[in-house]
Amino acid sequence: MKTFHLERSTLVPYPLEHVFDFFSRAENLELLTPPWLSFRILTPRPIRMCEGALIDYRLRVHGIPLSWRSEITVWEPPYRFVDEQRRGPYREWVHTHTFEPHPAGTRIADEVRYRLPLWPAGELAHPVVRAQLGRIFGFRGEAIRQALIPGRA
Secondary structure, three states, X not given: OOOEEEEEEEEEOOOHHHHHHHHOOHHHHHOOOOHHHOXXXXXXXXXXXXXXXXXXXXXXXXXXXXXXXXXXXXXXXXXXXXXXXEEOOOXXXXXXXXXXXEOOEEEEEEEEEXXXXXXXXXXXXXXXXXXXXXXXXXXHHHHHHHHOOOOXX
């Protein structure tokens, strides 16, 4: 079974602590997810972000409703955290979020390691999945910049 990788980075003109603080509030995930996914967090709020935190949410992919549970498995403020799918559509999903100071603000790096279900049919569907993930992370990059504008985050 093949493991796939996706890497993206976004540079934002805000200090590291401000950016990490934004990501420390789980409800902000709703701001960073494209509206066409009908994403909503099911876990009661407030959600304390820390190692071991579980976040349940629901979304729609190509009109199909999906439940997803993520666990924060690494929490290293203000530089990094990792969330892993515990229940959801992938056979494996590990998303590493890294935050680095940069002369122009903060560089946010996303690395996702994932495996698709239903081998080998899942691998045949990978071009469609990859394109969908590209759209989602493209949306996310601009959404991060907008959400971090002072007074919004």
